[in-house]
Amino acid sequence: MIKKIEIEKLANDGEGLAYDDNKPVYVYYALPGEVIEAEVFTNQRNALEGKIIDIKEESQYRVKPQCPYYGLCGGCTLQHLDYFETLKYKREKLSFMFSTKIRKSTNKTTINNTIKSDFEYRYRNQTDLPVAFDGEKNIAGLYIRGSNQIFDMNDCVIQKANLSLTINKILKIMTDLEIYGYNYRSKKGVVKYISVRTNSLGEMQITFVLKQATDLEILVSKTASISNKVVSIYQIINDNDKSREALRGPKKLLFGSRYLKEYIDDKIFLLSPESFFQLNYDVTKKVYQLIKEKGNFSKEDVILDAYAGVASIGIYLADSVKQVWSIEINNSAVKAAEEAVKLNKIENIKVISGDVVKMTDYLTKQHFDKVIFDPPRSGLGEDVVNFVLKNEPKSVIYLSCDVKSLVKDLKMLSSKYDILETTPIDMFPMTAHVESITFLALKV
Template sequence: MAKETANHKQKTALNKGQTISLKIKRLGINGEGVGFYKRTVVFVPGALPGEEITAQIENVYPNRAEAKVKSIRKKSKDRVDPPCPIYEQCGGCQLQHLSYAGQLREKQDVVRQAFERYTKIKPEDLPLKSTIGMEHPWEYRNKSQLQAAKDKDKVIAGLYGLNSHHIIDLDQCMVQHPETVRVTNAVKKILEDLNISIYHEKKRTGIIRTIVVRTGFETGETQLVLVTAQKKIPRKELLVSEIKKRIPNITSIVQNVNDKKTSIIFGDQTISLEGPETIGEQLGELSFDLSARAFFQLNPKQTVKLYDEAKKAAKLTGTEKIVDAYCGAGTIGLWLAPDAREVRGMDVIDESIRNAKENAKRHGFSNTHYETGKAEEILPMWLKEGWQPDVIVVDPPRTGCDQAFLKTVGKIKPKRMVYVSCNPSTLAKDVHMLISEGFKVESLTPVDMFPHTAHVEVVCSLVWEK
């Protein structure tokens, strides 16, 4: 019997270079089409649900295979021509070939899949709502972070190409705010004209690593951050002077030093070169000062919708004590503060906490308190001091919440928890743990913060029921 099973496995095994027929069932977490070949899951970038394709196997792993589309025998009714001319090379967007209505539907399904895989909630009991989309799903990103490189004598800046370590120069981008594109292009030309040394990743030589530009949608203020591999920039005064001359409306010029061998953009040291250290942005009636490293949502227009959903989920009456964990510049907490008794927030980045305090002070909030540190360490400290929250709001990085923090939340037993997530898989895993601690999922609302990409944000409302 064991021999027959082994033979069966051998017959159904896929090989690199093999051509197969495949029907695409759904989209994966990274926007690729997902099909099954004799019980083996096959991921195919560019394929859409409902399509029947001929695919060529590129990589085979013990539990899955990866393939590329050779031909499409039956097209999805939602397939469209991507408007971006470098869409297939760039890799920054994954879903421009899918209609926007189709994107919203499939992103809801991605959330459903995550909860079916990582929790024991029955599909019919999952309180999943439709995805909240944008009226104009273009030019929505307020910040660009592009790696600098040299192409012969030309300075380029862009993203690493799809499945490669080759930088695709982005001199235009349909999802970026036009001002971020304009400033980046001007800075590339200035660096080229002044012959400023560009960082070479493999050799670890050169100075300019990354060009970061953030623009305030409502204020029109723009900050340029030059991430460098060392503190000293030769002819720095000339460089700053030329930037001011060619980009006269720039608000702030900042240097960030990152001398480590890492894929992380920012280093620990930030130096103001010209203008204020922060720029302003407006969300609804709230205004915020943003420093170079402070976290702020990349899509301001959708952020208002996202935070309104978080406020609905919190169900505030004005008497609640709220924890805003992973608070960044304090945006979510300040959105909730007018309807709460007290808001306390924490973040590991000291600049963000300074921004949060300044933002709260500017708006006259006397019911806020912020500390620098890890949520899983500060929350137990507050608990020992006798301060117990009624509502905990989290907006963690893609890796999700620290397990020690979730355990602490279980011990505190707040009435409600609002989990804002940018990764449905880690959200579902964390929710599974929170369910074991005594919480119940009340609602799940996907919000499309990044149209034409595979990313989807989710507002999850949980209530304590034990």
């Protein structure tokens, strides 16, 4: 049904929100204040969705997207919005959740302006692209929004330029060697994904994700010769066809160093293919510096760095405190953290392999002056929050990648902690995703 509607505001995924007969209509790529002609239909979630046919009245904040595939993959939903308006939107999104979900506990909470990215485009330092064979050549791209179909993507403008250039060269080498992308229907082909991670020096770690073990000797040799910036090449065998998690399965080093090194200030971090490290280096550096600046650390502090990944936060703060406990569940990340601690010649970090949730009884018996959390999207949960409430560290620093789980955890923590301030973080420009860092202090 064709409708003329006016967009009132941006919804959670960055889509425009309008109302038709008092029913919400969600319209991707529409902006507040715009009057549009749209095809309105009921989507798979049983909600009304609109597809823009024509923009009758255009927003003054509408800009031209740089991506030639914009609207196809659904990865970026805000390239059409002026960047500084995007920063405002992300602050408003966080502020709304605070004011509606934990209102009584946040009357005195300062909600700061969004930490901006130095790069609106070309910020992403890792890509894991599915590979397919189109009958003539290998292609790599993203899935068309709402489908299982990959489109041939020559470049992604939010990722570092060397990632696309390298993948395009690898695809040609594969085609010449008759090594093909995996087809989930016919079960032919072998390469499921190509992953490339780059650091602040432009060095690269490349991973081939395979359906089954295959002789890649010539492919690896030719890939290594693409650039002297290629420091390591891995393979991962992932035979699970039901999951889109690329970097899962047994891995093997085929060329070069075990780790890609990354640097923030005078500290070195070690990354393996499946290690978690933030995808926007410049914003990550700003966040780490903010933690050090606002954390008020002293040489008497024993701190807990939970959900530590490669212990990058713990390593970064080690010089400022008495001792750091870094806890991480991923064994590969733990090994990388242990080696990075030695490489940085740090003697006051204890790296522990374990699940924070299952360690709460043990952790409650320890003394921590301050705790830092960087949990997955699911947040801390009741067990970890209860550990904090029993242990009563003087302060809590909470890095969040999901606003909903954040406010749920903060509501529980607010029984003993003042929520001093929160800052939205634009880790992923051009998307609706907002991360944040919140500082809490034990009530006097």
